[in-house]
Amino acid sequence: MKTLRHFSADPTTRLVAAVLLTSVLAVACGKDEKAAAAEGAAASPAATAAEPGAAPAAAKPAMTVTTARPETASLALQLQANGNIAAWQEASVGAEVPGLRLATVSVNIGDVVKKGQVLATFARETAEAENLQGKAALMQAEAAAESAKADADRARSIENTGALSKSQIAQYQMQEKVTRAQHEAAKAAYAATQVRLGNTQVRSPDEGVISARTATVGAVAGAGQELFRLVRQSRMEWRAEVTPSEVGQVKVGQKVEVTAASGLKVAGTVRAIAPTADPQTRNVLVFADLPKHAELKAGTFARGLFQIGASQALTVPAQSIVVRDGHNYVFVIDAASKASQRKVMTGRRVGERVEVLSGLKADEAVAVQGAGFLNEGDLVKIVQ
Structure with a gap:
């Protein structure tokens, strides 16, 4: 009893005992909570099993x-085809007089020109001299022809008088014919020099746009040498390649929607269908006229859709x-x-x-x- 009273009376001992008692109680409470949780988990399947009619939760829509x-x-109904844009007609404009020097070039690639417009000129000195020479020769031949005609007329007027023999009269008449022929030849030669002089100006054969130029100032061009290339009337066409099995669906006058490489869409009209297939591709060329448009460039690729009906x-x-x-x-x-x-x-x-x-x-x-x-x-x- 003395020992117990001594233990109870010591304050330090009482403090340690209180701490130990608190720890024991906390551990005991934790065990009780775990046991209760385990019992709840064990009871959950039983509770679920006890309610077999309960419906599962419905899935929610995702979207x-x-x-x-x-x-x-x-x-x-459409037929698709591929092809190239080309000039409707491309005219070659060349030199018609040989051996002359180009003096001026007035146009360049892309220029729009009118029919008869001067594109370039050759030096005129030589042609002008030839023209003057031809004119002089013509005047000389004309004078000779007039003189011979006058002599022949006089000979014919005295033919029955016996003043001239028949051979002399025939000679005068022959000279008349010769000089008349020479006069005609001189006229033709003079006309040729005038044409040559006129050809020193290179003119456009039609309206259109210049697509190529080889003319250079100072160059001496030969006869027939190409100086310019002209897209006549600035018209373009689409040349589509269509298989032989499908070309029967395409008719002249039919509409086609053509899409250029730039994305531009234009309405074309079938103008002609080639009577034969290309020996390399075995496809048939279909030619469609296109409206004038700056974005349509010759030589570029284009797709097309032929309208062939509906279904x-x-x-x-x-x-x-x-x-x-x-x-x-x-x-x-x-x-x-x-x-x-x-x-x-x-x-x-x-x-x-x-x-x-x-x-x-x-x-x-x-x-x-x-x-x-x-x-x-x-x-x-x-x-x-």
Whole structure:
């Protein structure tokens, strides 16, 4: 008893005892909480098993989409072809007088010219001298012809008088004919010098645009040497290559939409179809007239669509087509709002409608807005 009283009376001892008692109580409480949690976990399956009729939680829709059903529409039948833009007619403008020096060149590539416009001039000195010489020769021949005619007329007037013999009269008449022929030759020679003088001016044979130029000031051009190339009337045409199996669908006068390399689209008209196929490509050339436009350049590539009629087609909105791995798909939405990925074959496209050739029925609904974010089996929320 003395020892117990001594222990109780010591303050330090009482403090240590209080701390130990608190620790023991905390450990005991922790064990009670773990036991209670374990009991709750054990009781949970039992509680679940006790309620077999309880419904599982419903899955929430993953995406909000709009839907549409295929529509039957009349779409244009088109034939696509490739080809080049070329000049309708390209005229070669050359020198018509040999041995003369080019004095001036008035136009360059791309210049628009009128018919008869002077494009270049040759030095005129030599041609002018030849012209003067021809004129003098003509005057001389004319005088000789007049003199011979006068002599022949006098001889004929005294033919029956016996003053001149028949041979003398015949000689005068022959001289008249010779000088008359010489006069005609001199006239022709003089006219040639005038033509040569006029040809010192190189003129445009038609209106159009200069597409090439080889003329250089100071150069001596030979007869027939090309100086310029001219696109007549600035007209262009599209030369399309069409296979023999398809060319029968193209007719003269038919319309064609031509897309140039720049992206410009113009309406052309079929002017002619070649009667034979090209021996290299085995394709048939189709010539289509094009309207005048600065962006149409000869020698450039262009695509074309021939309008060859119309037919009924099953179409869907273009937005509903999803391209994955190089294939076209749509997502069909069933009555349970579940998306099913469906591979389809597409055809013509007109505006915002795309033709579906296979893979889709007319009474099936497809996702439109939001289709690109869907996957197989996704649940969707449909909005209008």
